[in-house]
Amino acid sequence: MFREMRRKNQLLPAEESISILEKASSGVLSLLGDEGYPYGVPLSYVYLEGRLLFHGATVGHKIDALRRCEKASFCVIDRDEVKPELRSTWYRSVIAFGKVSLLEGEEKRRALEAIGAKYSPQDPEGCRKEIEESFDHTAIICLEIEHLSGKAAKALV
Protein backbone atom coordinates (compact mmCIF):
# COMPACT_ATOMS: atom_id res chain seq x y z
CA MET A 1 0.00 0.00 0.00
CA PHE A 2 2.96 2.34 0.44
CA ARG A 3 3.85 4.42 -2.61
CA GLU A 4 6.87 3.96 -4.81
CA MET A 5 9.12 6.92 -5.50
CA ARG A 6 8.33 8.53 -8.83
CA ARG A 7 11.97 9.44 -9.52
CA LYS A 8 13.53 6.04 -9.03
CA ASN A 9 17.01 7.23 -9.97
CA GLN A 10 17.03 9.28 -6.77
CA LEU A 11 16.04 6.41 -4.51
CA LEU A 12 18.73 5.47 -1.97
CA PRO A 13 19.57 1.80 -1.35
CA ALA A 14 17.90 0.46 1.80
CA GLU A 15 21.21 0.07 3.65
CA GLU A 16 22.05 3.74 3.02
CA SER A 17 18.67 4.84 4.38
CA ILE A 18 19.29 2.75 7.48
CA SER A 19 22.74 4.20 7.95
CA ILE A 20 21.22 7.73 7.83
CA LEU A 21 18.78 6.68 10.56
CA GLU A 22 21.65 5.26 12.61
CA LYS A 23 23.74 8.38 12.30
CA ALA A 24 21.30 11.33 12.60
CA SER A 25 20.41 12.84 15.96
CA SER A 26 16.87 14.09 15.33
CA GLY A 27 13.91 14.04 12.98
CA VAL A 28 10.24 14.98 12.82
CA LEU A 29 7.59 12.52 14.00
CA SER A 30 4.25 13.10 12.28
CA LEU A 31 1.05 12.06 14.00
CA LEU A 32 -2.64 12.73 13.60
CA GLY A 33 -3.06 15.71 15.89
CA ASP A 34 -6.07 17.57 17.23
CA GLU A 35 -9.13 18.02 15.00
CA GLY A 36 -7.37 16.31 12.07
CA TYR A 37 -4.47 18.75 11.97
CA PRO A 38 -1.23 16.81 11.37
CA TYR A 39 1.22 17.20 14.29
CA GLY A 40 4.89 17.09 13.25
CA VAL A 41 7.08 17.20 16.32
CA PRO A 42 10.92 17.23 16.33
CA LEU A 43 12.44 14.49 18.47
CA SER A 44 15.68 12.72 19.29
CA TYR A 45 15.51 8.99 18.67
CA VAL A 46 17.36 5.71 18.35
CA TYR A 47 17.13 3.26 15.45
CA LEU A 48 17.20 -0.31 16.72
CA GLU A 49 16.50 -3.44 14.70
CA GLY A 50 13.78 -2.02 12.47
CA ARG A 51 12.29 0.19 15.13
CA LEU A 52 12.54 3.87 15.99
CA LEU A 53 12.46 4.63 19.70
CA PHE A 54 11.58 8.00 21.20
CA HIS A 55 11.47 9.11 24.82
CA GLY A 56 9.45 11.88 26.41
CA ALA A 57 6.78 12.86 28.91
CA THR A 58 3.86 10.56 29.57
CA VAL A 59 1.35 13.32 28.77
CA GLY A 60 1.03 15.96 26.05
CA HIS A 61 0.00 16.49 22.46
CA LYS A 62 2.03 13.63 20.94
CA ILE A 63 0.83 11.09 23.52
CA ASP A 64 -2.82 12.12 22.95
CA ALA A 65 -2.23 11.91 19.19
CA LEU A 66 -0.72 8.42 19.19
CA ARG A 67 -3.51 7.13 21.44
CA ARG A 68 -5.96 8.43 18.83
CA CYS A 69 -4.21 6.94 15.80
CA GLU A 70 -1.31 4.48 15.67
CA LYS A 71 -0.26 5.36 12.12
CA ALA A 72 2.78 7.63 11.94
CA SER A 73 5.76 8.69 9.88
CA PHE A 74 9.20 9.97 10.78
CA CYS A 75 11.41 12.13 8.58
CA VAL A 76 15.15 12.74 8.94
CA ILE A 77 17.11 15.24 6.87
CA ASP A 78 20.69 14.03 6.50
CA ARG A 79 21.98 16.78 4.22
CA ASP A 80 20.63 20.19 3.16
CA GLU A 81 23.20 22.11 1.18
CA VAL A 82 21.78 25.07 -0.72
CA LYS A 83 23.48 25.64 -4.08
CA PRO A 84 22.34 29.15 -5.11
CA GLU A 85 24.34 29.12 -8.33
CA LEU A 86 22.56 25.91 -9.36
CA ARG A 87 19.15 27.08 -8.05
CA SER A 88 19.11 23.77 -6.24
CA THR A 89 19.68 22.00 -2.93
CA TRP A 90 21.88 18.96 -2.50
CA TYR A 91 19.85 16.91 -0.08
CA ARG A 92 19.53 13.46 1.39
CA SER A 93 16.57 12.47 3.52
CA VAL A 94 14.64 9.44 4.69
CA ILE A 95 11.02 8.84 5.60
CA ALA A 96 9.85 5.87 7.67
CA PHE A 97 6.20 4.86 7.94
CA GLY A 98 4.83 2.55 10.59
CA LYS A 99 2.66 2.11 13.64
CA VAL A 100 3.48 3.57 17.02
CA SER A 101 2.92 2.10 20.46
CA LEU A 102 4.10 2.73 24.01
CA LEU A 103 6.65 0.29 25.42
CA GLU A 104 6.59 -0.94 29.00
CA GLY A 105 8.76 -2.99 31.37
CA GLU A 106 11.99 -4.52 30.07
CA GLU A 107 11.46 -3.25 26.52
CA LYS A 108 11.10 0.28 27.86
CA ARG A 109 14.27 -0.10 29.94
CA ARG A 110 16.26 -1.44 26.96
CA ALA A 111 15.06 1.49 24.85
CA LEU A 112 16.13 4.02 27.50
CA GLU A 113 19.55 2.31 27.70
CA ALA A 114 19.91 2.49 23.92
CA ILE A 115 19.00 6.20 23.93
CA GLY A 116 21.56 6.83 26.70
CA ALA A 117 24.24 4.88 24.80
CA LYS A 118 23.60 6.92 21.63
CA TYR A 119 23.49 10.39 23.17
CA SER A 120 25.79 10.10 26.23
CA PRO A 121 28.16 7.20 25.42
CA GLN A 122 30.81 8.68 27.71
CA ASP A 123 28.60 8.44 30.81
CA PRO A 124 26.93 5.03 31.24
CA GLU A 125 26.72 5.51 35.01
CA GLY A 126 24.93 8.89 34.64
CA CYS A 127 22.50 7.29 32.16
CA ARG A 128 21.81 4.38 34.49
CA LYS A 129 21.05 6.78 37.37
CA GLU A 130 18.77 8.94 35.23
CA ILE A 131 16.87 5.90 33.94
CA GLU A 132 16.19 4.80 37.53
CA GLU A 133 15.04 8.27 38.56
CA SER A 134 12.86 9.00 35.54
CA PHE A 135 11.59 5.52 34.63
CA ASP A 136 8.03 5.93 35.94
CA HIS A 137 7.41 9.35 34.43
CA THR A 138 9.04 8.70 31.06
CA ALA A 139 7.23 7.26 28.05
CA ILE A 140 8.92 5.31 25.27
CA ILE A 141 7.24 5.54 21.89
CA CYS A 142 8.15 2.77 19.46
CA LEU A 143 7.60 3.17 15.72
CA GLU A 144 7.72 -0.26 14.07
CA ILE A 145 8.95 0.52 10.56
CA GLU A 146 6.73 -0.88 7.79
CA HIS A 147 8.10 1.15 4.90
CA LEU A 148 11.35 3.10 4.56
CA SER A 149 12.51 5.25 1.68
CA GLY A 150 15.56 7.43 1.19
CA LYS A 151 16.02 10.06 -1.48
CA ALA A 152 18.99 12.13 -2.65
CA ALA A 153 19.25 15.11 -4.95
CA LYS A 154 20.15 14.08 -8.50
CA ALA A 155 23.64 15.54 -8.11
CA LEU A 156 24.37 13.15 -5.22
CA VAL A 157 23.30 9.87 -6.83
Ligand SMILES: Cc1cc2nc3c(=O)[nH]c(=O)nc-3n(C[C@H](O)[C@H](O)[C@H](O)COP(=O)(O)OP(=O)(O)OC[C@H]3O[C@@H](n4cnc5c(N)ncnc54)[C@H](O)[C@@H]3O)c2cc1C
Ligand atom coordinates in the same frame (compact mmCIF):
# COMPACT_ATOMS: atom_id res chain seq x y z
C1 LIG B 1 16.16 18.60 17.95
C2 LIG B 1 15.09 18.35 19.00
C3 LIG B 1 15.12 17.18 19.73
C4 LIG B 1 14.15 16.93 20.70
N1 LIG B 1 14.18 15.75 21.37
C5 LIG B 1 13.18 15.45 22.22
C6 LIG B 1 13.11 14.16 22.84
O1 LIG B 1 13.94 13.27 22.63
N2 LIG B 1 12.07 13.93 23.67
C7 LIG B 1 11.11 14.87 23.92
O2 LIG B 1 10.16 14.59 24.68
N3 LIG B 1 11.15 16.07 23.36
C8 LIG B 1 12.14 16.39 22.51
N4 LIG B 1 12.17 17.61 21.89
C9 LIG B 1 11.09 18.55 22.20
C10 LIG B 1 9.85 18.17 21.38
O3 LIG B 1 9.92 18.78 20.11
C11 LIG B 1 8.51 18.56 22.06
O4 LIG B 1 8.54 19.93 22.40
C12 LIG B 1 8.26 17.75 23.33
O5 LIG B 1 8.44 16.38 23.10
C13 LIG B 1 6.87 17.98 23.87
O6 LIG B 1 5.93 17.44 22.94
P1 LIG B 1 4.39 17.39 23.35
O7 LIG B 1 3.60 17.02 22.16
O8 LIG B 1 4.20 16.60 24.59
O9 LIG B 1 4.22 18.95 23.72
P2 LIG B 1 2.94 19.75 24.18
O10 LIG B 1 3.45 20.82 25.09
O11 LIG B 1 1.86 18.88 24.65
O12 LIG B 1 2.51 20.42 22.79
C14 LIG B 1 1.52 21.44 22.80
C15 LIG B 1 1.82 22.39 21.66
O13 LIG B 1 3.07 23.05 21.87
C16 LIG B 1 3.70 23.29 20.63
N5 LIG B 1 5.02 22.60 20.61
C17 LIG B 1 5.40 21.46 21.22
N6 LIG B 1 6.68 21.16 20.93
C18 LIG B 1 7.11 22.11 20.09
C19 LIG B 1 8.34 22.33 19.42
N7 LIG B 1 9.42 21.49 19.54
N8 LIG B 1 8.45 23.42 18.64
C20 LIG B 1 7.40 24.26 18.49
N9 LIG B 1 6.21 24.09 19.09
C21 LIG B 1 6.06 23.04 19.89
C22 LIG B 1 2.78 22.74 19.54
O14 LIG B 1 1.97 23.78 19.10
C23 LIG B 1 1.95 21.71 20.30
O15 LIG B 1 0.69 21.49 19.70
C24 LIG B 1 13.12 17.90 20.94
C25 LIG B 1 13.11 19.07 20.19
C26 LIG B 1 14.06 19.29 19.23
C27 LIG B 1 14.00 20.57 18.40
